[in-house]
Each structure stands twice: as C-alpha cells, then as structure tokens.
Amino acid sequence: MAFSHDLLQDKTILITGAGKGIGRACALLADKCGATVIAVARTESDLISLKNESSQRLSYWVADVQDEALYEKIRTLGSLHGLINNAGTNRVAPMAEQSDENIDDILNLNVRSAYKVAQAAITPMLSSVAPSIVHMSSQMGFVGSPGRTLYCLSKHAIEGLTKAMAVELAPDNIRVNSVAPTFIKTPMTEPMLKEPAFADMVMNNIPLQRLGSVEDVANACIFLLSELSMTTTGSCLKVDGGWTAQ
Ligand SMILES: NC(=O)c1ccc[n+]([C@@H]2O[C@H](COP(=O)([O-])OP(=O)(O)OC[C@H]3O[C@@H](n4cnc5c(N)ncnc54)[C@H](OP(=O)(O)O)[C@@H]3O)[C@@H](O)[C@H]2O)c1
Numbered sequence: 001m002a003f004s005h006d007l008l009q010d011k012t013i014l015i016t017g018a019g020k021g022i023g024r025a026c027a028l029l030a031d032k033c034g035a036t037v038i039a040v041a042r043t044e045s046d047l048i049s050l051k052n053e054s055s056q057r058l059s060y061w062v063a064d065v066q067d068e069a070l071y072e073k074i075r076t077l078g079s080l081h082g083l084i085n086n087a088g089t090n091r092v093a094p095m096a097e098q099s100d101e102n103i104d105d106i107l108n109l110n111v112r113s114a115y116k117v118a119q120a121a122i123t124p125m126l127s128s129v130a131p132s133i134v135h136m137s138s139q140m141g142f143v144g145s146p147g148r149t150l151y152c153l154s155k156h157a158i159e160g161l162t163k164a165m166a167v168e169l170a171p172d173n174i175r176v177n178s179v180a181p182t183f184i185k186t187p188m189t190e191p192m193l194k195e196p197a198f199a200d201m202v203m204n205n206i207p208l209q210r211l212g213s214v215e216d217v218a219n220a221c222i223f224l225l226s227e228l229s230m231t232t233t234g235s236c237l238k239v240d241g242g243w244t245a246q
Contacts, residue, residue, distance in 0.1 A: 003029065003032075003033050003219065003222055003223075005033070006033060006034035007033040007034065007222060007226040007227075007228065008030055008033040008034050008035035008081075008082070008222065008225065008226060009033075009034035009035070010034070011034075011035045011036070011081035011082055011225070012035070012036045012038065012077070012079055012080055012081055012082070012128075013030045013035040013036070013037050013038070013080075013081060013082035013083070013084065013225060014037075014038045014040065014074065014077075014080060014082070014083050014084070014121065015027045015030065015037060015038070015039055015040065015083075015084040015086060016040045016041070016065050016083075016084070016085055016086050016087040016113075016117055017040070017041055017065070017086040017087030017088065017136075018037075018039035018040055018041050018047070018050065018060070018086070019039070019041030019042075019043050019046030019047055019050065020041070020043075020046055020186065020187050021184075021186030021187055021188060021214060022086060022136065022181070022184060022186060022214050022217050022218070023039075023041070023084065023086040023087065023136075024039075024046070024050055024214070025213075025214035025215055025217065025218040026084050026086065026217070026218045026221050026222070027039045027050055027054070027058065028050070028053060028054065028218070029215070029218040029219070029221075029222050030082075030084075030218075030221075030222060030225070031054040031055050031057065031058050033222055033226075035057070035081075035082070035225075036057045036058075036059075037054070037057065037058045037059070038058075038059055038060070038061060039051075039058060039059070039060040039061070040060070040061045040063050040065065040070070040087070041060075041062070041063075041087070042062060042063070042064050043062075044060075044062045047060035047062060048060075061073065065087045065109070065113040065114075065116075065117055066108060066109065066112070066113045066116075070117070070120075071116055071117065071119070071120035072120075074117065074120040074121055074123075074124065075120045075123045075124065076123075076124075077124040078124065078127075079124055079127060079128040080121055080124035080125050080128055080131065081125070081128045081129065081130065081131055081132070081225075082131065082132050082133070082134070082225040083117065083118065083121045083125075083132075083133045083134065084134045084136065084221050084225070085114045085117050085118055085133065085134065085135045085136060086136040087109065087113065087114075088109060088110040088114070088136060088154070089105075089106070089109060089110070089188060090106070090148070090151045090188060091105065091106055091150065091151075092147045092148060092151070092192070093147060093150075094146070094147055095149040095150070098149075098150050102150065103150060106150050106151065106153075106154050107153075107154060110151075110154035110155070110157075110158070111154050111157045111158070111161075114135060114158060114161065115161060118133055118135070118161070118165065118176075121133060122169070122172075122174065125172075125174050126172055126174075130173070130175075130227055130230065131173070131174045131175070132174070132175045132176075132177070132224060132225045132226075132229070133165065133174065133175070133176045133177070134177055134178065134179055134221045134224045134225060135158050135161060135162050135176070135177075135178040135179075136158075136178070136179060136181075136221075137155050137158045137159055137162070137178040137179060137180040137236060138151070138155040138158075138180055138181060139180050139181065139182050139238065139240040139243045139244050140152045140155045140156075141155035141156050141158055141159040141178070141180055141236070142156075142159070142180065142236075142238075142244045143243070143244055155180075158178060159178060159180075159236060162176055162177060162178040162234065162235075162236065163234045166233040166234030166235075167234065170233060175224075175229070175230075175232065175233040176233055176234065177224045177229075177232060177233060177234070177235045177236065177237065178235075178236045178237070179217060179220045179221050179224065179236070179237050179238075179239060180236050180237070180238045180239065180240060180244075181212055181216075181217045181239045181240065182202075182206055182211075182212050182239065182240035182241050182243045183202045183211060183212070184211070184212045184213065184214055184216075184217060185211060185213075185214075186214060193211075205243050205246075206240070206241035206242065206243055207241060207242035207243075207245070207246065208241035208242050209241070210241050211241075212239050212240070212241065216239050217239050220237045220239050223237070224237060
C-alpha cells in the first residue's frame with residue numbers, strides 16, 4: 001500500500017542516505033507524491049539509478065553528510081519544505097568490545113551529522129510553507145538490545161533531538177518528528193537477517209509477526225512531511241510491529 005495522490009506537490013524535500021534502503025524508498029515515494037526531491041548519498045551510481053526510476057523533478061547531490069560543504073549548500077537553498085534525516089548505520093558488538101573508532105564513527109554519523117543537517121535546514125525552512133523535519137530513529141531509540149548499546153545510544157539521542165527541536169522550533173512553525181522502524185530488510189540488515197537464529201529472535205519479538213518493509217517506513221515519513229500531520233510535532237511514529245509495546 002502506498003500514497004498515490006499529490007500530497008507533496010510544490011514541496012522541495014531533501015533526503016539523506018537516499019541511495020539505498022529506507023532512504024531510497026522515501027525518495028521514490030516522495031517523488032511519486034509530487035515532491036521535488038533532492039537525494040543525498042556518497043555513491044553516485046546508486047543516485048543515477050534512483051534518478052532513472054524517478055520523475056524529472058528529482059535531482060541528486062553526491063555528498064557526505066559529515067561534510068561542512070553540504071551544510072552550506074543546504075543553507076543556501078531558496079526554500080525547503082521537508083527533510084528526511086535518514087543517513088545512519090550500525091556496528092554491532094558487545095559494549096565491552098566496541099573500539100574508539102566505532103564509537104566515534106557511529107556518534108559522528110548517526111548523531112552529529114543528523115544535528116548538523118537539521119541545523120542547516122532551518123535557514124531555508126524559515127521562508128517555506130509548512131516545513132517539516134523527520135529524523136530516522138529506530139525501535140532502538142526506545143529499548144536496549146545486546147550488542148546494540150552504541151546504536152541504542154545514538155538513536156535515543158535522536159529521540160531527544162526530535163523533542164527538543166520540536167519545542168524550540170515550534171514558534172517558527174517548523175514541525176519535527178521521528179520514525180522508528182523495527183528491523184527492515186535493507187543492505188544494512190541483510191547480512192544479520194540471513195542468520196537463522198537472529199531472524200528467529202527478531203520474529204519472536206514482533207507481536208505482528210511481520211518484518212517491516214522499506215515502503216512501510218516511507219509511508220510513515222511521507223505522512224509526517226505532509227500537511228496531513230499539521231498538529232503533530234515532537235512525536236515518534238513507530239513502525240515496529242509492536243516490538244516496543246511489550
Ligand atoms: N534497516 C533497518 O532495519 C533499520 C531499522 C531501524 C532504523 N534504521 C535506520 O534507517 C536509516 C537507513 O538505514 P538503511 O537500513 O536504509 O541503511 P542502508 O541500507 O545502509 O542505506 C544507507 C544509505 O545512507 C547512505 N549513507 C551512509 N553514510 C552516509 C554518509 N556519510 N553521507 C551520506 N550518505 C550516507 C548510504 O549511501 P552511501 O554509502 O553511498 O553514502 C545509503 O544510501 C539509518 O538511520 C538506520 O539507523 C534502519
């Protein structure tokens with residue numbers, strides 16, 4: 001199921017991590033809903049294939065979300081109605097074994113760059129109608145999980161960022177929400193989900209007994225970007241099959 005009408009017509013939406021997985025599904029759906037999408041990732045071949053699947057409106061920037069030049073480029077956009085702050089990753093290991101490099105990489109990508117991209121987006125959003133930011137969180141922003149303490153730290157930070165930004169930016173009419181998926185089959189999780197014991201553990205923790213799809217996550221993001229959710233800010237829309245309700 002997907003939105004098929006022109007929910008995002010006349011809106012410019014920037015999506016980070018749009019080359020693969022969840023971000024790519026968000027870009028395809030936003031484009032289908034009439035948005036002018038700016039897709040950001042580092043691998044140009046992914047972005048070229050995304051463009052080939054999309055309307056003429058979609059453009060892409062080959063950029064690292066940790067690069068100052070990207071923040072300046074966002075700041076100088078004429079208008080920006082929506083941001084899906086999605087680029088992020090995971091390094092699974094017991095807490096005692098996490099290297100300093102992993103700690104820095106995860107916090108720099110999942111937290112610092114999310115803050116910096118959102119910070120840059122404020123400037124063009126101030127002159128845009130009904131602006132909305134969606135941070136890509138995770139069910140791990142609400143619970144703990146063995147081997148995922150570092151990732152949980154980063155996603156709990158995203159939940160805090162979402163609420164604090166929502167309060168601070170409400171006077172400017174900028175809405176800020178998050179989307180928290182359960183395990184979704186993407187290039188990031190595919191190797192883990194191939195392990196039968198891990199796949200069983202995941203299904204045993206999802207009351208709906210359904211692995212989410214990238215389209216499920218994109219639907220939630222598009223709702224929060226659209227004017228269907230004008231009174232929703234500081235919230236998290238969980239796409240977790242009930243994992244965190246237990
Ligand atoms: N998959 C899940 O089960 C799941 C569940 C909950 C939450 N999430 C969250 O959802 C988001 C996307 O996850 P995913 O599974 O779709 O990941 P993915 O399949 O690994 O795709 C990540 C995308 O982000 C881009 N990216 C990574 N680092 C980047 C950087 N420094 N600058 C710019 N782009 C970068 C990647 O492209 P390049 O490498 O070419 O830049 C790729 O297009 C993440 O924040 C993740 O934590 C995922």
